[in-house]
Amino acid sequence: MLKEKIKNIESLEELQELYTSVFGKNGTMTVRLKDMKNLGNDERAELNRENTELRELFKSRQVEIENAVLNAELSKQKLDVSLDAEPKNRGTLHPLTQSLKEVVAIFESMGYTMMTGPEIEDDWHNFTALNTPEYHPARDMQDTFFLENGNVMRTQTSAIQIRAMEKFGAPIKMFAVGKTYRKEMDATHAPSFGQIEGLYIDTVEKNINLSAFIGTLRAFASKYFEREVEFRIRPSYFPFTDPSVEIDMKWGNKWLELLCGGMVHPNVLRNCGIDPNKYQGFAFGFGWDRLAMVKYGLNDLRAFYDGDVRWLKNSGF
Ligand code: DAH
Secondary structure, eight states: OHHHHHHHOOOHHHHHHHHHHHHSTTOHHHHHHHGGGGSOHHHHHHHHHHHHHHHHHHHHHHHHHHHHHHHHHHHHTOOOTTSOOOOOOOOOOOHHHHHHHHHHHHHHHTTOEEEOOOSEEOHHHHTGGGTOOTTOGGGGGSOOOBOTTSOEEOSOTHHHHHHHHHHHOSSEEEEEEEEEEOSOOBTTBOSEEEEEEEEEEEEGGGOOOHHHHHHHHHHHHHHHHTSOOOEEEEEEEETTEEEEEEEEEEETTEEEEEEEEEEEOHHHHHHTTOOTTTEEEEEEEEEHHHHHHHHHTOSOTTHHHHOOHHHHHHTTO
C-alpha cells in the first residue's frame, strides 16, 4: 500500500515528504536496511528488490508530476504561431543623409580628410581670403544673408578650405560637406542648401594640375553614380581659382551642370600663409542636394526639405 500511496500523490512536496519518511535518516526503509545483516539470504534479496522498486517508483512518479505541472503551465500560456506579427514602422535615413554617407565614403577612400567649419562666417573666410575683397564684383555672384555684426551666413563651403589651410598648411587633401545660405528660392535653388568642397594641395613637384582635378572628379562621379560618366569641361570664372572650369555630366541625353573648380589661385594660397611658388593644387565645389537629385531623378529640390513623409516613403530610398 505504500506503492498505492506513491501513485496517488499529486504534488512534489508531498512526494518529497513521503520519500523522506521512507529513505530519510530514520526512514522505514533506511531502518530496515540497517538491520539487513540479521536477515537470511532470501529475505535480503527480497529487501533489496523492494528497495530498488520503491526508489524507481518514487522517481517515475516525480517525473510524472513534473510533466503534469509543465503541461498545465504550457496550456495556460498558449502561443498562436499563426497570428500576424504587429506591423513595425521602421524609420530610414533621409535621402540626403544617405547620399551624404556615400559621398563621404568615396572621398575618404580617395585619401581626403573630412573637415568642418561654422555656418556663420566672417568676411575674411567667406570672401576676402578667397580672393574676393570688398567691392569685388564677384561678391554679387552670391546673394548673401548678412548679420548685423557684419558676419554672414556662409554662402559657400569654400570658407572651409581657408580654415583648413590656415590650420594645417600644405600639403593638404581635405573635403567638407556643409550647409550654405543664399537669398534664392525656386525649383532648383533653396535658401539653404548643401555643398561639398574639396581641396588638394601639394608641392609643385607633385604636379597636381587641372587634368588631375578632372580625373579625380571623374573617378568620384563614376563611383557615386555607379557607371562610367561622360564629362564636358567649360571655362568659367571664380575669384579663387585660375583657371576655373565648370563640369557638365551627360545624363541620359542631356548635359547637366555638375560641379565647379580649378587650380587654387596663388592669392588664396598666400592669404593662408602658403607659398604659391612651392605649392599648387586644385579645389572644387558642388551642390550636395543637386547630386542626389540627379542620381534619383528628381526635379524639385524642395521635396527634400518639405518633410512630407509620404514622399519620403515613396521616393524609392
Ligand atoms: N564656391 C563656389 C560656389 O559656391 C563653388 C566652387 C567653385 C568651389 C570653385 C570651389 C572652387 O572650391 O574651386 O559657387
